[in-house]
Amino acid sequence: MRTVAVVLAGGLGQRIGSATPKQLLEVGGRPILAYAPAAFDTHPGVDEVLVVMARGHVPAAVEIMSRYGFAKVSRVIEGGATRTESTLAALGALADEPDDTRLLLHDAARPFVDSGVIDRCLAALDAHRAVAVGVPTPDTVVVVEDGLVRAMPPRDALRRFQTPQCFRIGTLREAYRLAEGDPGFTATDDCGVVHRYLPDVPIRVVEGDERNLKVTHPLDLVVAEHLAARAEEAK
Numbered sequence: 001m002r003t004v005a006v007v008l009a010g011g012l013g014q015r016i017g018s019a020t021p022k023q024l025l026e027v028g029g030r031p032i033l034a035y036a037p038a039a040f041d042t043h044p045g046v047d048e049v050l051v052v053m054a055r056g057h058v059p060a061a062v063e064i065m066s067r068y069g070f071a072k073v074s075r076v077i078e079g080g081a082t083r084t085e086s087t088l089a090a091l092g093a094l095a096d097e098p099d100d101t102r103l104l105l106h107d108a109a110r111p112f113v114d115s116g117v118i119d120r121c122l123a124a125l126d127a128h129r130a131v132a133v134g135v136p137t138p139d140t141v142v143v144v145e146d147g148l149v150r151a152m153p154p155r156d157a158l159r160r161f162q163t164p165q166c167f168r169i170g171t172l173r174e175a176y177r178l179a180e181g182d183p184g185f186t187a188t189d190d191c192g193v194v195h196r197y198l199p200d201v202p203i204r205v206v207e208g209d210e211r212n213l214k215v216t217h218p219l220d221l222v223v224a225e226h227l228a229a230r231a232e233e234a235k
C-alpha cells in the first residue's frame with residue numbers, strides 16, 4: 001500500500017500582507033515552502049510527495065524543490081482559488097492511485113511538522129479511513145451570534161485542528177464527489193468535507209504539536225524564526 005503526502009501551497013497569504021505568497025518568504029534562511037516537503041521526504045513511511053502551488057508561482061516552487069534535492073517530490077502542480085480546490089487538483093493528479101492509498105494532506109504554511117506527528121497519523125490510518133491532528137485549546141471558546149454568546153462548549157472536548165489531515169484516498173474522493181454536487185459547499189479543511197458528506201465515517205483525532213503552527217499572521221513569522229533557530233541548534 002502506498003503513502004502519498006500532498007503539500008498544499010496554493011494560497012496567496014493575504015492575511016500576512018506580503019506581496020509574494022507567504023510560502024516563498026524565508027524563515028531560518030530557507031523558504032517556508034522548503035520545510036514541509038523535507039519532513040515528508042525524510043520520513044520512511046512516505047513514498048511520494050506532491051506539491052500544489054499557487055497559480056503563477058509553479059516555477060518558483062519547482063526551483064525550490066530542485067535546490068533542496070527532495071528525492072520523493074514527484075511533481076509540482078497548480079492549485080485552485082480555494083484550499084478545497086487545491087485539494088481537488090491533488091486528487092485529480094492522483095486519479096490513478098488505488099482507493100486504499102494513504103493520503104496525507106499538509107499545509108505548506110505549517111513548516112514545523114515533525115516525524116512524531118506523521119508517525120501517529122500513519123499508525124491511526126491502519127484502523128481508520130480518516131485521521132486528523134488536534135491540540136487542546138488554552139482559551140475558552142464560545143459561539144457568538146449577533147454579538148451575543150450563544151454556546152460555550154466544554155473546553156476539554158475542544159481541539160484545534162492542525163495538519164496533516166489523512167485519509168484512505170477513496171474516502172476523500174467519495175466525500176469530494178458528494179460535495180461537488182452541493183451548490184452550497186464550503187469548507188476550511190478536508191476533514192470538514194468528510195464530516196459533512198460522509199457523516200458515518202469516524203475521524204480519528206491524534207495528538208498534534210504546538211510547534212506545528214500555521215504561519216497565518218505577521219506575528220507568526222516571529223515565532224517561526226524562533227522555532228527555526230531552535231531546530232537548527234538541536235541538530
Ligand SMILES: Nc1ccn([C@@H]2O[C@H](COP(=O)(O)OP(=O)(O)OP(=O)(O)O)[C@@H](O)[C@H]2O)c(=O)n1
Nearest residue numbers: 009010011012013014015081082083086108109
Ligand atoms: N487556494 C488555496 C488556498 C490555500 N492553500 C493552502 O492551504 C494552506 C492553509 O491556508 P492559509 O493559511 O489560509 O494560506 P493562504 O490562503 O495562503 O492565506 P490567506 O488565507 O491569509 O490568504 C496553506 O499552506 C495554503 O497555501 C492552497 O493550497 N490553495
Ligand SMILES: C[C@](O)(CO)[C@H](O)COP(=O)(O)O
Nearest residue numbers: 083107161162163188189214
Ligand atoms: C486545515 C487547517 O489548517 C486546520 O486548522 C485550517 O482549517 C486551514 O484554514 P485556512 O483558513 O485555509 O488557513
